[in-house]
Amino acid sequence: MANFNIDSTEKRTYDAIVIGSGASGGWSAKELCEKGLKTLVLERGRDVKHVTDYPTAGKAPYEFEYRGSVTLEQRKDFQTARNMRAETFHWALPDDEQPFVQEKPFRWFRGYHVGGKSLLWARQTQRWSDFDFEGPARDGFAVDWPIRYADVEPWYAHVEKFAGIAGNKDGLPELPDSEVMPGFDLSCIEQYFKESLEKNYGGTRHLIQARCAHLTDPQAIHTAQGRARCHNQTMCNRGCQFGGYFSSNASTLPWAQKTGNLTVRPHAVVHSILYDEKKGKAIGVRIIDGTTKEAIEFYAKIIFVNASALNTNAILLNSTSNRFPHGLGNDSGVLGKYISWHNYRGKASAEYEGFKNKRTDGRNPSNGYVPRFRNVHKQETDFLRGYAIGIGGGRGMGSDTSMIGNQLRENLLNPKLGNWHISSWMMGECVPIETNHVRLHPELKDKYGIPQLVISCDWTENDDKMVADYVTESKAMFEKAGFTNVTATDTKTPPGADIHEMGGVRMGKDPKTSMLNAWNQVHACKNVFVTDGACMTSTGTQNPTLTYMMFSARAANFAVNEMKKGHL
DSSP states (O other), rough: HHHHHHHHHHEEEEEEEEESSSHHHHHHHHHOOOOOOOEEEEEBBBBBOOOOOOOTTTOGGGSTEEEEEEEHHHHTTTOOSSOOOOOGGGGOTTTSSSOOOOOSSOOOOOOBBTTTGTSSOOBBBBOOHHHHHHHHHTTOOOOOOSHHHHHHHHHHHHHHHOOBBBBBOOOTTBBBBOBOHHHHHOOHHHHHHHHHHHSSSSSSSOEEOBBSSSSSSOHHHHTTTTOOOOOOOOGGGGOOTTTBBBBBBIHHHHHHHHHEEEEEEESEEEEEEEETTTTEEEEEEEEEETTTTTTEEEEEEEEEEEHHHHHHHHHHHHHSSSSSSSSTTTTOOOOEEEOOOOEEOOEEEEEOOOOTTTTSSEEEEEEEEEEOOOOSSSSSSSSSSOOEEEEEEOOOOOOSSSSSSSHHHHHHOOEEEEEEEEEEEEEEEEETTTTTTEEEEEEEEESOEEEOOOOOOOOOOOHHHHHHHHHHHHHHHHHHHHHHEEEEEOOOTTTTTTTTOESSSSOOOOOOSBBBTSSSSBBBTTTEEOOGGOOOOOOOSOOSHHHHHHHHHHHHHHHHHHHHTTTO
């Protein structure tokens, strides 16, 4: 029996364990496997195989029994899910999977399946600049980042070349250029607005084509992944059978699998990270099997935590020991604190009566993008930091449905072209504050016996002022462009609605005020790395996933080198 136990332990021992299979976890696994490490990826949800497990990919509306609606019977176990549609119902999270306590209203979107939210993301990929990395030090919020743009620029390029990014070389210091293939065209209304900004704001505000993780001109590295050019179907969140956009399932996980070093274990609900008091380091991960509820332990020399920001916080908080009674690596006491996100509350729209000889043709998986222009070179407003703006516009067919009878029937059968429309949405930087936090409930547990997460996050006065500025400036920009029916509003949506949770395990120079060093390495537990959104010291205004992927690749290579030196 002793030999059997030894054999069993050996079978559950790897060089590295990656918790989570989404965008950051996939990159961690790819880099570790390429460097020769036998790597176990733990995914709490079900398995999803590329192509074969995208049941609605390419389906037309008439192929759904209820034109995409989800029946009441189907909804009964998904009351907390939002925007339920048949096209994406296979990704929905049942109510009993992971209940949490909303101390204040919060929307928590999760992707518990192999591939995680890399199958669901908006695919927007804008780099950070030193205006972002230097923000806390300059503006006096959070703590100083332990890195600058020069430290990470090669890793941005490394990730972009492999993932495939469509866009342009824009030459903007506030948004460094990426490694790109040809971008998608702006519509005529977007191009018109771009020219209006240049004319009316003296080159201080720019509309560019947002960079996005879509293949428009696949290179050899992409065909080697088995991926093909984006078909502009704009059905991306159903799963793409062409691999036209980047996802773990289409790209990094298959690449890691080809090395022979990857093992993926779905239905692995991580309970905690195991810490050895004598060795002074983490030795493995305890999971609860999602189907049998059995507790199982896996062992490894290094551990990467990529469970998505809030779940990463929950895992570390639940990883207690004599050495770390308040959570793994939490000597500073900041674990779970300074949670932040993006501010998408502001929305605006307008119409334009020109371009009557043109209409929208085809589909565009990307959109226009106005990089942050507030408080970039100097503090100029009564709020800290700023916001970027997403822009989309088009012209479609519509019908007047204000009447009844024969005229209504005729209008529905003979739709007419309306005016060009344009819309915008803000992407504001939320300044992290200590009171915005998560913690474990002392009594409530989920069906796996794991403490429920308490989320206590709210907007600040800084956020309110930023939204007000966006509303004012959006109206002004649209009106100067000659648009009509201009509206701009604060939607008052609760935190989390943008799906960009960050922080709680922040990077920093000082172990007394941060959890991670410049290499995403836990200060007090050197063989544990956190490279998903939890590591973020501040949030910037850019869509954050590209930065998570960059951190993951960079940290994985550092970890392998440290292992070779015997430091881990």
